[in-house]
Amino acid sequence: MKTRSIAAIAASIGLLMGGVALAEEHKTPVAPQSYLDMKNPLKDTKAVVENGGKIYEKKCKKCHGEKGDGKGSAAGTLDIKPVAFSAPGFLKGKSDGQLFFITDKGSPDTDMDDFGPGSSSNLSADDMWSVIAYIRKTFTK
Ligand code: HEC
Numbered sequence: 001m002k003t004r005s006i007a008a009i010a011a012s013i014g015l016l017m018g019g020v021a022l023a024e025e026h027k028t029p030v031a032p033q034s035y036l037d038m039k040n041p042l043k044d045t046k047a048v049v050e051n052g053g054k055i056y057e058k059k060c061k062k063c064h065g066e067k068g069d070g071k072g073s074a075a076g077t078l079d080i081k082p083v084a085f086s087a088p089g090f091l092k093g094k095s096d097g098q099l100f101f102i103t104d105k106g107s108p109d110t111d112m113d114d115f116g117p118g119s120s121s122n123l124s125a126d127d128m129w130s131v132i133a134y135i136r137k138t139f140t141k
Contacts, residue, residue, distance in 0.1 A: 052134025
């Protein structure tokens with residue numbers, strides 16, 4: 001009996017540590033080459049950035065935050081936190097194609113949903129490029 005309960009305790013500690021390790025080791029998927037080769041086809045004109053801003057407000061702000069700092073109203077309870085677009089160097093270090101890929105397909109095992117065609121948000125490619133133009137224009141540091 002005794003050895004069994006020790007084994008059970010050891011197993012639960014193992015599970016617990018496994019869970020912690022999983023959260024720490026989470027990596028956002030790197031986009032396939034076909035995405036990494038993409039460049040935003042839209043210029044960041046006033047109309048594009050305004051359209052992107054409206055989409056950001058409706059679909060992204062609650063997690064990524066009004067200031068792009070990842071501190072939106074819904075961010076607090078998430079296990080894996082939304083990225084801070086405004087963190088120094090973050091956007092400069094990300095290609096258009098990477099930003100587009102995660103917006104389109106989401107990041108598995110996180111609350112970052114897929115927003116692209118066929119998802120519940122069903123954003124068009126132009127809408128996703130507009131929101132990316134808005135994010136770059138507004139939050140790049
Ligand atoms: C419910 C919360 C939530 C909403 C709403 C949300 N995101 Fe995210 N987002 C996340 C989380 C969490 C991550 C971090 C994912 C990870 O660590 O893999 C993330 C990461 C990202 C990334 C990072 C990609 C990378 O390569 O690092 C981009 C780009 C992004 N989101 C764009 C958007 C856009 C655009 C919208 C709105 C159309 C949006 N997100 C809405 C939670 C959210």
